[in-house]
Amino acid sequence: MKRSYCGSFASCDCFVEITEASTCTYTIDSVVDVFFHDQIEQVIVNVLHEFNHPLIHVKLTDKGAFDYSIEARLRTALERYYHET
Amino acid sequence: MRRSLLFLPGNNPAILNNADVFDCDCVIFDLEDAVSIDEKDAARSLVVQALKTFEHTKIERLVRLNGVDTSLFQADLAALLEAKPDGLMIPKATVETITSVNQQIDALDAHSSILLFPLVESPKGILEVQTIAILPRVKGILFGGEDFAQSMQIERTKEGWEIFTARSLVAMACKAANIDAFDTPFTDTFDEVGLRKDALLAKQLGMSGKACIHPNQIAVVQAVFSPSEQAIFQARRIVKAFEEHQKQNKGVFSLDGKMVDKPIYERAKHLLEEARQLGLWRESDEK
Amino acid sequence: MKNSLSRDILDHQKPFVSVHDYQNHPHQTIAKKVKTEHVVFVYTIEELMRHLNLKNGMCFSFHHHLRSGDQVINTVCNELIKQNLADLTIAPSSIFPTYHGLYDLIRNRQVKTIHTNYLNGPIATLINQKYLSDYLYMHTHGGRARAIEWGEIAIDVAFLATPAVDKQGNGTGREGKNACGTLGYAISDLEYAKTVVLVTDTILDRLQAVDFDASYVDYVLVLDSIGEAEGIVSGTTKLTRDPVGLKIASQTVALLDELGMITPHFSMQTGAGGISLAVTEFVKQRMIQNKITARFASGGITKSYVEMLEAGLVEALYDVQCFDLDAALSVKNNANHHAMSASEYANPYHPNPIVNDLDFVILGATEIDLDFNVNVTTDSFGKIIGGSGGHADTAAGAKVAIITTQLIRSRLPIIKKRLTTITTPGDSIDILVCERGIAINPKRQDLIQRLQGSNLPLFSMEDLYHLQHQLTGIPKELPHKEPIIGFVIYRDGSVLDTLYQY
Numbered sequence: 001m002k003r004s005y006c007g008s009f010a011s012c013d014c015f016v017e018i019t020e021a022s023t024c025t026y027t028i029d030s031v032v033d034v035f036f037h038d039q040i041e042q043v044i045v046n047v048l049h050e051f052n053h054p055l056i057h058v059k060l061t062d063k064g065a066f067d068y069s070i071e072a073r074l075r076t077a078l079e080r081y082y083h084e085t
Numbered sequence: 086m087r088r089s090l091l092f093l094p095g096n097n098p099a100i101l102n103n104a105d106v107f108d109c110d111c112v113i114f115d116l117e118d119a120v121s122i123d124e125k126d127a128a129r130s131l132v133v134q135a136l137k138t139f140e141h142t143k144i145e146r147l148v149r150l151n152g153v154d155t156s157l158f159q160a161d162l163a164a165l166l167e168a169k170p171d172g173l174m175i176p177k178a179t180v181e182t183i184t185s186v187n188q189q190i191d192a193l194d195a196h197s198s199i200l201l202f203p204l205v206e207s208p209k210g211i212l213e214v215q216t217i218a219i220l221p222r223v224k225g226i227l228f229g230g231e232d233f234a235q236s237m238q239i240e241r242t243k244e245g246w247e248i249f250t251a252r253s254l255v256a257m258a259c260k261a262a263n264i265d266a267f268d269t270p271f272t273d274t275f276d277e278v279g280l281r282k283d284a285l286l287a288k289q290l291g292m293s294g295k296a297c298i299h300p301n302q303i304a305v306v307q308a309v310f311s312p313s314e315q316a317i318f319q320a321r322r323i324v325k326a327f328e329e330h331q332k333q334n335k336g337v338f339s340l341d342g343k344m345v346d347k348p349i350y351e352r353a354k355h356l357l358e359e360a361r362q363l364g365l366w367r368e369s370d371e372k
Numbered sequence: 373m374k375n376s377l378s379r380d381i382l383d384h385q386k387p388f389v390s391v392h393d394y395q396n397h398p399h400q401t402i403a404k405k406v407k408t409e410h411v412v413f414v415y416t417i418e419e420l421m422r423h424l425n426l427k428n429g430m431c432f433s434f435h436h437h438l439r440s441g442d443q444v445i446n447t448v449c450n451e452l453i454k455q456n457l458a459d460l461t462i463a464p465s466s467i468f469p470t471y472h473g474l475y476d477l478i479r480n481r482q483v484k485t486i487h488t489n490y491l492n493g494p495i496a497t498l499i500n501q502k503y504l505s506d507y508l509y510m511h512t513h514g515g516r517a518r519a520i521e522w523g524e525i526a527i528d529v530a531f532l533a534t535p536a537v538d539k540q541g542n543g544t545g546r547e548g549k550n551a552c553g554t555l556g557y558a559i560s561d562l563e564y565a566k567t568v569v570l571v572t573d574t575i576l577d578r579l580q581a582v583d584f585d586a587s588y589v590d591y592v593l594v595l596d597s598i599g600e601a602e603g604i605v606s607g608t609t610k611l612t613r614d615p616v617g618l619k620i621a622s623q624t625v626a627l628l629d630e631l632g633m634i635t636p637h638f639s640m641q642t643g644a645g646g647i648s649l650a651v652t653e654f655v656k657q658r659m660i661q662n663k664i665t666a667r668f669a670s671g672g673i674t675k676s677y678v679e680m681l682e683a684g685l686v687e688a689l690y691d692v693q694c695f696d697l698d699a700a701l702s703v704k705n706n707a708n709h710h711a712m713s714a715s716e717y718a719n720p721y722h723p724n725p726i727v728n729d730l731d732f733v734i735l736g737a738t739e740i741d742l743d744f745n746v747n748v749t750t751d752s753f754g755k756i757i758g759g760s761g762g763h764a765d766t767a768a769g770a771k772v773a774i775i776t777t778q779l780i781r782s783r784l785p786i787i788k789k790r791l792t793t794i795t796t797p798g799d800s801i802d803i804l805v806c807e808r809g810i811a812i813n814p815k816r817q818d819l820i821q822r823l824q825g826s827n828l829p830l831f832s833m834e835d836l837y838h839l840q841h842q843l844t845g846i847p848k849e850l851p852h853k854e855p856i857i858g859f860v861i862y863r864d865g866s867v868l869d870t871l872y873q874y
Contacts, residue, residue: 006127007127010097010098010099011099011782012098012099012102012782012783013097013098013099031782032782032783032784032847034753034848034850035752035783035784035847035848035850036783036844036845036847036848037848038848039845063782064781064782064783064784065098065783066098066102066138066783066843066844066845067138067845068131068134068135068137068138068139069098069101069131069134071134072127072130072131072133072134072135073127073130073131075130075134076126076127076130076131079126079130080126102780102843103616103807106616106619106807106808107615107619108619299615300615300618300619301615301618304622364827
């Protein structure tokens, strides 16, 4: 199965894993979910919208990353996903 | 003023979050040596997002791209021109590579006001440094002692005789071109005494700043490359005395047994201006 | 009802009024213990229990000077489990995760109430799950001493781990195979508990110094071992290597310099966290540079302070607990290293507590609000991760109380509009130093004046509040769940805040 990932589990970072799927979905597992769930979700939603809702599942494991890091890791994971033949 | 330049690994969010905490004059977000080959794309993306997100009013933001001859360079350049840091540091700089960079920038965004900071770290680069210093967009040159020694197939030492001439050439070339000259980082992060000695030598040779590889090096480097209290005091005396002599139409005179002429006066004024910019001296102090 | 800081408390409780309100109320101690019988020596816990005749509803106290190495509390709690006693009040001065016996006792629902000054780990989790039939009361070091002296914590039996005891029943912490140094937190227990048991593993002919006077002691229980000395070093940190922490520490010392606080004969106390240890190190360098000696340093004493004493940088140490074996050795051998009781250290009703003589204290925080109120009891998730210890006491007593902390920890901003829990009221906190700047409590116009024209990065708390949100985004407010699991008790006995289940 086609798969890509980016990031790490270090504090202030996040790990994004992308797998092939039949629809466009995502899950969020964050140590600060109770405080920042909406902001984290918005980052993912915006990027997936920009990429036209690809048929993938995004699994985000967050260790307190700022929004810009989540966006960067997600973008790179997507680029890697598309690069895979 | 660019006294200290701190290298920060481009793929480390925890460190990037704190880029402006360390009170250095410039940060260099590093996409080259501090990033493993597998993570070059991740680092590029992270640095681009960081530049777009943080405002960083008190520091100058530079990015060290991967080498011009690598397959990564073009993607780095395109992405960073859009993200608009203040400057780009180009490793393995020669006349050829910097000229190529300028051409590529012109092709992508001719009106770009981005500055270039060549990292001269090869014998060829050193021998061409006078020409590199006057190329378009170039505002400062960093001398890379470790890679230079490797190319020369010689050993690096703390005394630094093996890089003495190279340092001097960089300092002279930059002074002649009226741009900044930055010294190679001191690699022993636990040796504060050695760091100060090394920084003082660089200053003595005419360099205006030094790269740092760890935040705990910044305080020492800033202190060395800032005008000292003593130097400011002396400069104030010189300026005051010279201007008073001028009013009485006397040119050259002697202060503390040493001759003071116009060049010395100009240097003192320049030092006071530096001090003023750093908040170490105010004109009102003279009243 | 709401107290003066707008925190909810129960209607019948005494509400927190102000940091200095204690001056409006008289000191009201119960009588100290008067004993007529000789000290009885016993050699098994069973024999001791036959003498003690424990009942349901009693209150037992312990000190925590053996820290993670303590076996006394576990031994006693296992006995309480065996005897199936119920509705107990347990008052250990701190609770460590190694107190497995206490954990089991609570899990068996045999405990009604807990009084303590510091708590984290699995026992905190149990308490959060409402395993106590009454509540958890979190005190300050000075406040616990006061509460015992006033009979608010009415101790039936104090089980005091005592490293060495002589044949008359005098005790000390400075000698014995598990010497731990001072026994400051146990003195009020010794003097005011109805029955006092010293638990030891070393009997000596003579003691070099007496910490526990035999006139208060009823029983001595002699065991093979009261714990392990290595456990004493536990729970302490090393000097921070993190560049951000080092920046905070050096900014703090630059600030102290500008405030003129590192001058001959000053006095200081620093906490045990990584940044505090770095501050101590930088202050020491300044002192050496400028040839300045300090009048004293106080609090929990570490090797670092012992070295300063021995180098003549500090004239005296006032020690309420030894954080490592170097400190334990020093209090035994160095006449200028003084042991002090929790009352002498921090009881607001003591005529001259050491905290009132402090020029400055460096403290930590998990949260701080716009009024400078500070939380060190819970994290932002509501989980109990500590407690005041000496935090609220030193803040109230010291001329200048400084909080050193990172502004943001794993995306969580430190400055809140409303704290999860208040441990120390803002009127006793003067300055916040974080890596992005320094905020001075507007109530300290004298300090603000002193820093006019300074090059230090001074901000208002509001500025830092907004700055942190620019970086992290604005966090949602965390709702707490009823039921109430406990209360934060200020040093004067008033209720500062309520602890909820999260």
